[in-house]
Amino acid sequence: MKDILIIFKKELKRFLTDPRMLATLLLPGVLIFCIYSLMGTFFQDLTTGSGTNAQYVVFIDNQPSEFSQFNDGGGVYNISVNQDAALSSEEKKEKVKSGEAACYIVYEEDFYEKMTAYEPDGTLSAPQVEIYYDSTATASQTMYSYYIACLDAFEQSIANKFDVNAGGEGYDLASETELTTYILGMILPMILNTLLVAGCMSVAAESVAGEKERGTIATLLVTPVGRSHLALGKVLALALVALISAAASFLGLIFSLPQLLGLEFSAVPYGVGDYFSILVIIVMNVLLFTVILTMISTFAKSVKEANGLATPFMILLIVLSLMSSIIPISGLTGYFIPIFNSVLCLTSVITLSFNPLGFFITLAINLVLFGLGVFALAKMFSSEKIMFNK
Amino acid sequence: MEQEILKVENLTKKFRLSLRQRKIEKTAAKEKIAVNGLSFSVNEGEIYGLLGPNGAGKTTTLRTIATLIRPDGGDVYVGGASVVHDPGAVRRQIGFLTGDLKLEEFFTPGYLFDFFSELHGIPADVARERKKYLFDKFGINAFAEVKVGDLSTGMKQKASLVISIVHDPKIIVFDEPTNGLDVLTARTVTDFLEELKKDKKTVLLSTHIFSLVEKLCDRVGIIIDGKMICEDRLDVLTAEKNLEDVFFDVYRTVKGDIV
Ligand SMILES: Nc1ncnc2c1ncn2[C@@H]1O[C@H](COP(=O)(O)OP(=O)(O)OP(=O)(O)O)[C@@H](O)[C@H]1O
Ligand SMILES: [Mg+2]
Numbered sequence: 259m260k261d262i263l264i265i266f267k268k269e270l271k272r273f274l275t276d277p278r279m280l281a282t283l284l285l286p287g288v289l290i291f292c293i294y295s296l297m298g299t300f301f302q303d304l305t306t307g308s309g310t311n312a313q314y315v316v317f318i319d320n321q322p323s324e325f326s327q328f329n330d331g332g333g334v335y336n337i338s339v340n341q342d343a344a345l346s347s348e349e350k351k352e353k354v355k356s357g358e359a360a361c362y363i364v365y366e367e368d369f370y371e372k373m374t375a376y377e378p379d380g381t382l383s384a385p386q387v388e389i390y391y392d393s394t395a396t397a398s399q400t401m402y403s404y405y406i407a408c409l410d411a412f413e414q415s416i417a418n419k420f421d422v423n424a425g426g427e428g429y430d431l432a433s434e435t436e437l438t439t440y441i442l443g444m445i446l447p448m449i450l451n452t453l454l455v456a457g458c459m460s461v462a463a464e465s466v467a468g469e470k471e472r473g474t475i476a477t478l479l480v481t482p483v484g485r486s487h488l489a490l491g492k493v494l495a496l497a498l499v500a501l502i503s504a505a506a507s508f509l510g511l512i513f514s515l516p517q518l519l520g521l522e523f524s525a526v527p528y529g530v531g532d533y534f535s536i537l538v539i540i541v542m543n544v545l546l547f548t549v550i551l552t553m554i555s556t557f558a559k560s561v562k563e564a565n566g567l568a569t570p571f572m573i574l575l576i577v578l579s580l581m582s583s584i585i586p587i588s589g590l591t592g593y594f595i596p597i598f599n600s601v602l603c604l605t606s607v608i609t610l611s612f613n614p615l616g617f618f619i620t621l622a623i624n625l626v627l628f629g630l631g632v633f634a635l636a637k638m639f640s641s642e643k644i645m646f647n648k
Numbered sequence: 649m650e651q652e653i654l655k656v657e658n659l660t661k662k663f664r665l666s667l668r669q670r671k672i673e674k675t676a677a678k679e680k681i682a683v684n685g686l687s688f689s690v691n692e693g694e695i696y697g698l699l700g701p702n703g704a705g706k707t708t709t710l711r712t713i714a715t716l717i718r719p720d721g722g723d724v725y726v727g728g729a730s731v732v733h734d735p736g737a738v739r740r741q742i743g744f745l746t747g748d749l750k751l752e753e754f755f756t757p758g759y760l761f762d763f764f765s766e767l768h769g770i771p772a773d774v775a776r777e778r779k780k781y782l783f784d785k786f787g788i789n790a791f792a793e794v795k796v797g798d799l800s801t802g803m804k805q806k807a808s809l810v811i812s813i814v815h816d817p818k819i820i821v822f823d824e825p826t827n828g829l830d831v832l833t834a835r836t837v838t839d840f841l842e843e844l845k846k847d848k849k850t851v852l853l854s855t856h857i858f859s860l861v862e863k864l865c866d867r868v869g870i871i872i873d874g875k876m877i878c879e880d881r882l883d884v885l886t887a888e889k890n891l892e893d894v895f896f897d898v899y900r901t902v903k904g905d906i907v
């Protein structure tokens with residue numbers, strides 16, 4: 259045990275007192291802050307807050323008085339209904355698009371009467387409700403879902419007497435720019451992971467492949483320290499160092515979020531719980547990446563080779579990170595795929611669709627993998643083929 | 649009889665050759681027998697020189713002794729501990745140094761001395777005493793707090809030598825200690841070895857520099873193709889001819905003419 263600590267302390271001293279190393283470690287955080295803030299400046303309008311006290315402006319045309327109860331917000335949402343006939347429907351759609359209003363609901367004239375008269379035998383057509391919204395704005399999404407839920411519940415109770423958004427397309431008023439912002443929000447995990455790996459890689463490559471290359475590892479191997487203790491001391495120190503790097507990334511992310519979303523810091527729609535989840539995901543990823551990259555580094559003969567061998571891993575990581583936004587795997591299946599699962603978790607937190615069960619599956623899988631990795635690493639340190647390959 | 653500190657018994661080590669290595673060595677054999685049933689021993693207070701041409705198996709033998717690689721056959725005992733069964737005990741009693749065992753450039757000799765003392769489990773006060781003694785004796789103090797990366801090759805060499813004996817090992821094993829060093833730096837190594845000789849330390853060293861052996865060693869073993877061909881006291885071997893001639897005679901008997 260004591261030698262693990264001695265090795266651990268030496269590695270920490272190596273990385274934390276070297277200004278150059280320290281710079282490489284903190285750089286990802288600074289980069290995240292800069293990149294995201296810049297991105298935010300370019301795409302400056304995502305959403306308004308979704309807190310319970312935020313007010314939602316909703317345009318409604320031809321509202322049947324029987325439906326006015328919907329506007330209470332179910333005791334959860336504070337809805338301000340605007341039935342102003344002075345604005346044209348185009349102007350109202352424009353306001354939804356710009357974020358001034360959450361959504362725009364159009365009932366057919368004499369909706370309630372037509373609804374009660376309707377029989378699903380084909381003689382009369384079902385009355386229509388149309389809801390215009392913006393899928394990239396959280397507030398708009400919230401209101402859209404809320405009214406759909408209300409109408410659905412009502413429809414169930416009267417046995418299918420009208421249709422909602424039966425016109426197919428054209429109801430989602432998200433603009434091009436907003437979609438781009440949304441997609442950028444989706445690739446956030448990719449950028450974050452890439453930078454985390456970069457932080458882990460520089461220390462892992464240096465710590466084992468570098469020591470092998472320069473012949474300093476053998477100096478350690480002829481001391482009475484057990485191979486597994488040596489491996490453990492190193493990987494723990496590397497994980498801690500990488501965590502410091504990750505903490506920098508985390509802070510960079512937190513402080514760039516307002517700019518990224520174009521909001522005041524207090525209006526960012528994430529709470530303490532969300533930040534905590536993001537932190538746990540980052541820590542998990544760092545542990546996993548550290549052990550994988552240390553294994554790669556142990557396998558390599560030189561720093562250069564270690565970096566070369568890490569490239570396929572890097573590419574795999576980027577592909578997995580992108581996949582989560584392109585192919586949405588439904589249910590919990592995705593949470594069983596290592597790395598992909600942490601990307602899913604991150605995306606789910608960011609898009610406010612957090613899945614606690616998926617999160618715990620991810621946590622468990624990553625911790626088990628970390629344990630296995632440390633074990634494998636200890637085995638690798640005992641292998642003369644790996645430590646002394648010509 | 650003198651006490652045996654190191655005993656190499658019928659040591660065999662094979663390497664599986666990769667395709668690339670087979671091409672380089674121009675052989676179809678899948679295995680290379682680097683050490684082939686080698687036996688010898690080193691007594692307390694003795695300096696033993698292992699001579700042999702390139703590829704004879706010197707490095708492989710010494711690495712096995714230092715527990716860096718495991719034997720395929722036979723065994724090595726250091727102070728009675730087997731490298732196969734108790735490598736930890738062997739590591740506590742042995743000091744090992746080669747040209748390609750280096751010190752981490754980022755740290756100072758002073759820090760590394762403390763670090764390795766700690767790893768060897770030496771009590772702090774004993775370590776402090778020993779550090780003062782060794783640093784004074786070998787003139788390390790002047791650069792004890794300078795990063796290894798900023799030292800001259802000679803200073804680095806001195807620091808490595810001293811750090812390889814932090815734990816006052818029973819036997820010190822040197823693999824080609826002067827290999828690749830210029831005359832001046834090589835001299836620090838030779839001086840260091842002379843100091844060890846004066847202190848009656850037990851040393852095993854491999855080299856192909858005859859003068860070094862002639863100057864320092866009590867006994868000499870000549871190995872070729874992983875086998876001990878000839879072993880005797882230096883004064884007996886060199887009674888009639890110098891060491892170089894002895895070596896070539898031995899080589900010719902084993903391998904035929906020198907190409
Ligand atoms: N890891 C390895 N894999 C394959 N072959 C090896 C390995 N290590 C050594 N050998 C081979 O074993 C033989 C003995 O090598 P060794 O390094 O012990 O010789 P040496 O006497 O130290 O030679 P030199 O004077 O060149 O240092 C050589 O043919 C070498 O190519
Ligand atoms: Mg050699």
